[in-house]
Amino acid sequence: MKHKILHSIYTSFENWSSESNIQPACCKGCSTCCSQNVTITALEGEDILRYVLSEDKVDEFATAILRGANISRPKYTTNDFAKACLDGRDIDPETQTNRETCPFLTDNICTIYPVRPFSCRLFISSVTCSSGNPAQVTDNHFEASTAVTQVIEHLGQKEYWGNMLDVLMAMLDIGEYRKIADKFNQTLIMQARMRTLTAKPLPGFLLSEEEGPKVSQLLEKIFDTEIEGKRIEDVLNGK
Numbered sequence: 001m002k003h004k005i006l007h008s009i010y011t012s013f014e015n016w017s018s019e020s021n022i023q024p025a026c027c028k029g030c031s032t033c034c035s036q037n038v039t040i041t042a043l044e045g046e047d048i049l050r051y052v053l054s055e056d057k058v059d060e061f062a063t064a065i066l067r068g069a070n071i072s073r074p075k076y077t078t079n080d081f082a083k084a085c086l087d088g089r090d091i092d093p094e095t096q097t098n099r100e101t102c103p104f105l106t107d108n109i110c111t112i113y114p115v116r117p118f119s120c121r122l123f124i125s126s127v128t129c130s131s132g133n134p135a136q137v138t139d140n141h142f143e144a145s146t147a148v149t150q151v152i153e154h155l156g157q158k159e160y161w162g163n164m165l166d167v168l169m170a171m172l173d174i175g176e177y178r179k180i181a182d183k184f185n186q187t188l189i190m191q192a193r194m195r196t197l198t199a200k201p202l203p204g205f206l207l208s209e210e211e212g213p214k215v216s217q218l219l220e221k222i223f224d225t226e227i228e229g230k231r232i233e234d235v236l237n238g239k
Helices: 002-018 042-054 058-067 078-086 139-155 164-173 175-181 186-195 212-224 232-236
Strands: 039-041 160-163
Touching (some): 002 042, 002 212, 002 232, 039 042, 042 058, 042 160, 042 164, 042 175, 058 164, 058 175, 078 139, 139 232, 160 186, 164 175, 164 186, 212 232
Antiparallel strands (some): 039 160
């Protein structure tokens, strides 16, 4: 059920984003934002690993993972940061300085595009990006992206969370992925596991007075959606 909920969240966000006033400049082959600074939950990692197996991309996957270098590793999760802010504790937002290209890019095309995580799906810009011209998004889109990221982390709570390359490696100790794990040294898998964090429950949303009502409409849409006869909000609340 969790995978169905995750995909439903993706769809709700995509529909909401397409109905916004942003005229995206993004197109196929545009990969300026595609760095190694991608965070995922274990749930999203399962999608990627199962795709690798189903598409017989094990060798290409192993090569890509080993190509990753100098990746940025977050010190806390999105919900960790949100809880600190809501509790009134000072915590500096992390800045990602590594701009190394994502190892899953080939000729500027994503090789895992059908199962790309939300950290990739949320990217959009009203201008063409470059190294000297960053993406431009509205405050509305930024706050909505953050809120949905929090919901996805809550969905995957108590499991791996962290840099995509670390989480994918950490999950290779699961028997389902043995064919992939055989391509790696067990020490590398263990080291990756030690670098991951744990996904946390939702402490509340970081919404401004200006954008909060608009983002709340998206959240209500997500929460009211039924999966296997249950509202997503009820599932997230453990009902």
